[in-house]
Amino acid sequence: MLEKCYPDFCVKSVWELDGSFYKENNIKAVIFDIDNTLVIHKEPEPTREVLEYFEFLSSKGIKYGIVSNNKPQRVDSFCKNLGVPYASRAFKPRKKHLRRIASELGVPCENICFVGDQVFTDMLGANRMGFVSVLVMALGENETGFVAFKRIFENIVMNKYHNKRQNQG
Ligand SMILES: [Mg+2]
16 A cells, blocks of 8 residues: 555656656656645746746657646646646545546556655555656755655665565565
């Protein structure tokens, strides 16, 4: 059960996901969480940094959409000018809205990556769907926080690896 929450990748921020990441992992579409992933909670609209990143994705032919657990008012105002599939009040880790956005993007689940900042909603939901799951450090955290965050993730992955080896005998 807990294993389903483990991200496939862990990065400091969305902006680290570059062309080679998408190419190497055969990613054709990305689904983003909003709050503390793309922008901080109180930022109502996409920042210039976000819009530039979306332009970069489009330039690579990578589609994108948004799935948020936040209320429609917040998500509508964030997404209204983007012209991409999106869902509010999605109740991640439930699959319903993730599945709908994936089908609107028209890309098979294994070629979609989901980027979010929360393990029990974002990563669990993404893994249940068979997306490539990418955990980012919640925006607003500091550098020291990131080191601790990465260490926790590394420990989880290493434990998983050792357990697997033991089970294989
Ligand atoms: Mg979030």
